[in-house]
Amino acid sequence: MDLEIERELMETRTPSPVVVYDGPFGSMLRAAIDDIDGLMLVTVTDADHVAIFREALPEFHEPQFEEALIDKCFDAFDDTKQLQAGTRNVVTLFFGAMRVVQFRVGTYYGTIVSDDICNMGMIHNLVARIRECLKVLSGVTDDKASHKGQQP
Structure with missing residues (x-):
């Protein structure tokens, strides 16, 4: 019976939506997945848990897993803030053969998933590059918010 249910789930899965991000940031994420x-998986969400950037291998389709990881990312950084455990903005987790790096920049949160053969130095360099880009984006959104309602 379990095999039938599993087979049904496999057949009813819809493929991940293919979203193409133009520009240098999207190109950087695609190149990272390829290289x-x-x-x-590389995903960046805003404070409302909405994915604003997502790149993944075509065969990586685990929406519930992604959703759980994003929720855990928010929880981890909320817990760190409540415990006043410093200003940690990057967390690396090891789950058997899987590596998960989660990070935060302003109101943006990111999650990177890789397997155990992945070069973690390259992953952390990618995280640093993404965080630099998000700092610029955070600055732009902060500037827009501070000028909102002002007359030119």
Whole structure:
């Protein structure tokens, strides 16, 4: 019976939507997926848990897993803030053969999933590059928010 249910789930899965991000940031994420062996997923969400950037291997389709990771990312950084455990903005987790790096920049949160053969130095360099880009984006959105309602 379990095999039948599993087979039904496999057949009813819809493929991940293919979203193409133009510009240098999207190109950087696509190049990372192509160039870093073992890198499976890079996603960046806003404070409302909405994915604003997502690149993944075509065969990586685990929406519930992604949703759970994003929720855990928010929880981890909320817990760190409540415990006043410093200003940690990057967390690396090891789950058997899977590596998860989660990070925060302002109101943006990111999750990177890779397997155990992945070069973690390359992953952390990618995280640093993404965080620099998000700092610029955070500055732009902060500037827009501070000028909102002002007359020119």
